[in-house]
Amino acid sequence: MWMKRTIKAGMALAGCALVVTALDPARGNVDANERIKDIVATTAMSPAGIPFELTSAEIAKIGARPMSERLSISGELQPVNRVVIRAREAGKILEMNVRDGQAVRAGDVLVRFETDDLQSTLLLRQSDRDAAEAELTLAMQALTRTEQLAAKNITSAEQLDKAKSDVVVKTARIQSLSAQVDIARIALHNAEIRAPFSGTVTRRLAEAGARIGADGELLTLVDTSVLEAKVLVATRDIPRVARGQTAELEIDGLAGQIVKGTVERVSPVAEDGTRVVAVYLRLANRDGQLWGGMFAGGSILLREKNDALVVPAIALRKDETGYHVLKVQDGHLRRQTVAVGSRWNGDSLVEIGAGLAGGETILTAPLPELRPDIAVTIDKAG
Secondary structure, three states: OOOOOOOOOOOOOOEOOOOOEOOOHHHHHHHHHHHHHHHHHHHHHOOOOOOEEEOHHHEEEOOEEEEEEEEEEEEEEEEEEEEEEEOOOOEEEEEEOOOOOOEEOOOOEEEEEOOHHHHHHHHHHHHHHHHHHHHHHHHHHHHHHHHHHHHOOOOOHHHHHHHHHHHHHHHHHHHHHHHHHHHHHHHHHOOEEEOOOOEEEEEEOOOOOOEEOOOOEEEEEEEEEEEEEEEEEEOOOHHHOOOOOEEEEEEOOOOOOEEEEEEEEEEEEEOOOOOEEEEEEEEEOOOOOOOOOOEEEEEEEEEEEEEEEEEEHHHOEEEOOEEEEEEEEOOEEEEEEOEEEEEEOOOOEEEEEEOOOOOOEEEOOOOOOOOOOOEEEEOOOO
16 A cells, blocks of 8 residues: 655755756755654555655655855955156256146156256366376377387386276276266156156145155056955965965955955965955956956855766765765666765765766665665655
8 A cells, every 4th residue: 555655844945956856955954854754654664665755855866956155255456557656866856847646658658857956077087088088098199109118128117008908997997987977877867757657646745846856656556447356265275375366356345246366465474463365367458447456346256167976965975885865766776886076065065976867867865764766756746
């Protein structure tokens, strides 16, 4: 005689999205007790093996599906290229051509210093060098005459050595004065400061007419075409983060927009006094909507697979011969040995490397009383 068992009204379907359906672990123990009673009753009243009726919540039809694992992150945006422009030489500012927030292009003149003193210094150095060159010419002529007289034994060896020494000394003086001319020319060139790259002035620190010492701060320039997000990752997770991994971020102020980035650098040490490591994500800012200081939250893609054959971890059984599952086949539960691969979704899903194929149905209920070769049927009504 067929026995119709009543399943508790509160039992809900708990599924693995798209393909895999798993039991709700929070309800498993309560429902399992009721199902064990059903199994015992069925076995006792049906020695011949009346099928045990399984609900749809106790089985899963498996299939390959895309899987991914992501790590949640958050942090602040900051420019990659940022420079404080300083005066190379001491002097008085003649022109300050930019203001805070102004965009500039690489090569634009930002600051000009007065050059009267610098030009005078350059002319003086050039004049000194020209005079030294004239002296060298005379010294070389004197050496030539002395060598001719020495060849006729008319002059002494000491006079010849002195003539040679004069040429060497005057040559060295010219080299020294030429270096001073180059230094004066560079100082004059440095009186005009140009933008090293295209960007935006964020701070103007000096004004026209001010006297600035060598290495004095003039302004700050940043390039906002490329930014990076500095995010902090716990040390327990950092071994899974690597350069080149992709990230998706949501930026405060840009609701609904996803900004993609790439892991550019990973700090080799944790932040002082913490157990977190700085990770830097490179972000393109082609449309100019990103600003330094914006807060970003999102995730880094740690790994993915497009065709993973996964089953609920609760479906796995293990004995002395290894891992196996109970497969529904020909109206019975059949023991099926499987090779276990990667774990996904916080270990709730397990990838099967071998032993199962897509479309097969397995038991997911954690009921040890259900054993291989038990006759079963599936309640179509769920």
